[in-house]
Amino acid sequence: MNPLNLKITEKNSNLRKDVFLGSPGELSQEERNILQLFDGATQENWEDWRWQLQNRIRCKEIISRIIELTQEEEEGIDGVGSKLHMSITPYFASLMEKDNIHCPIRKQCIPTSHEMKVSDEEMVDPCGEDSHSPVHGLVHRYPDRVLFLVSEMCAMYCRFCTRSRMVGDSHRTLNTNTYEKAIEYIKSNKQIRDVLISGGDPLMLSNELLEHLVKSIKEIPHVEFLRIGTRVPVTLPQRIDQPLIDVLKKYGPVWMSIHFNHFKEITPRVKVVCDSLADNGIPLGSQTVLLKGINDDPKIIKRLMHELLKVRVKPYYLYQCDPIVGSSHFRTPLSVGIKIMENLCGHTTGYAIPTFVIDTPGGGGKIPVSPNYIVSQENNKYFLRNYEGKQYIHHDPI
Numbered sequence: 003m004n005p006l007n008l009k010i011t012e013k014n015s016n017l018r019k020d021v022f023l024g025s026p027g028e029l030s031q032e033e034r035n036i037l038q039l040f041d042g043a044t045q046e047n048w049e050d051w052r053w054q055l056q057n058r059i060r061c062k063e064i065i066s067r068i069i070e071l072t073q074e075e076e077e078g079i080d081g082v083g084s085k086l087h088m089s090i091t092p093y094f095a096s097l098m099e100k101d102n103i104h105c106p107i108r109k110q111c112i113p114t115s116h117e118m119k120v121s122d123e124e125m126v127d128p129c130g131e132d133s134h135s136p137v138h139g140l141v142h143r144y145p146d147r148v149l150f151l152v153s154e155m156c157a158m159y160c161r162f163c164t165r166s167r168m169v170g171d172s173h174r175t176l177n178t179n180t181y182e183k184a185i186e187y188i189k190s191n192k193q194i195r196d197v198l199i200s201g202g203d204p205l206m207l208s209n210e211l212l213e214h215l216v217k218s219i220k221e222i223p224h225v226e227f228l229r230i231g232t233r234v235p236v237t238l239p240q241r242i243d244q245p246l247i248d249v250l251k252k253y254g255p256v257w258m259s260i261h262f263n264h265f266k267e268i269t270p271r272v273k274v275v276c277d278s279l280a281d282n283g284i285p286l287g288s289q290t291v292l293l294k295g296i297n298d299d300p301k302i303i304k305r306l307m308h309e310l311l312k313v314r315v316k317p318y319y320l321y322q323c324d325p326i327v328g329s330s331h332f333r334t335p336l337s338v339g340i341k342i343m344e345n346l347c348g349h350t351t352g353y354a355i356p357t358f359v360i361d362t363p364g365g366g367g368k369i370p371v372s373p374n375y376i377v378s379q380e381n382n383k384y385f386l387r388n389y390e391g392k393q394y395i396h397h398d399p400i
């Protein structure tokens with residue numbers, strides 16, 4: 003049985019069988035270790051995204067059976083209170099390195115006491131989304147495009163989430179009523195040619211509801227570009243099943259922006275999922291948040307970008323981490339991102355180079371930041387430096 007009901011292509015049939023089919027022996031050792039924490043659970047459960055969601059790890063007792071918690075983590079889990087709570091799919095937990103307190107997977111999903119420290123520059127809504135929201139659930143910051151928030155729920159809650167003010171399993175303000183108002187707004191604003199469906203995570207909705215939203219937007223004549231922003235292929239790859247792919251394919255092209263932060267997130271399962279999406283005509287891009295102690299190293303980012311290309315995901319944005327409340331332990335100086343870009347530009351394939359951006363505090367939108375390759379200018383002459391530091395002169399036409 004193929005629990006995901008995925009179509010098997012010649013190219014990836016071996017991998018697909020390894021990953022999705024057969025006996026529990028075919029799960030990775032780490033996956034089996036986690037699975038046995040759930041009484042009576044089987045590999046079929048593991049492959050079922052609903053089971054993964056229902057069994058998300060939310061308490062200290064279970065997580066401390068997987069890794070030894072540090073004092074900072076214990077305090078973080080205890081102190082998180084009504085803030086963004088801990089919620090980790092068993093699959094994502096299986097990626098944690100048991101004995102590494104610096105594990106990049108662990109740092110993204112387990113709260114620490116550092117989240118309780120608030121710095122002056124931090125904000126609840128750093129990108130000013132709420133002040134650019136003409137109707138609930140819709141952000142209209144740039145004239146020709148909108149961000150359509152359709153779900154407050156995610157498979158896993160990232161500790162640095164820029165929308166931590168609104169995401170969480172217990173928040174429920176987005177519903178069919180808000181969807182219809184948002185769609186009406188898009189219909190009545192003819193300059194909107196691009197819609198990004200996001201959240202929370204839109205892939206937490208049922209296929210039926212997602213289809214209704216995608217269809218409704220695709221039917222608007224002036225909308226020519228539709229994207230879905232999601233982290234589900236990384237945190238809950240089981241969710242990308244054939245019925246979901248069929249919905250996206252039916253209304254294609256529907257682009258997908260996937261949030262990846264570390265090359266360790268690109269597992270054999272994730273490779274299969276990206277292959278399936280790409281094989282079915284869904285163009286893939288990535289979004290990465292620059293995070294201290296997780297990926298703020300040129301070698302890590304370069305490897306992530308290379309691994310993304312290998313699974314047909316085009317690196318799209320590298321974000322400066324937004325100054326949300328309690329995020330100082332994740333944020334890096336701007337110079338770190340610039341140095342990373344310096345180490346990419348000219349040093350690897352152009353396709354592997356994302357745009358480094360700051361989503362400016364206060365709602366100014368994204369501003370690209372890059373190393374400066376113009377050394378000086380004199381009349382029609384530009385003195386430029388290349389990736390090796392050698393200088394060249396460009397002459398503008400007079």
Ligand code: SF4
Nearest residue numbers: 156159160163202233
């Ligand atoms: S998946 Fe996205 S929206 Fe959800 S918690 Fe992570 S960053 Fe926030």
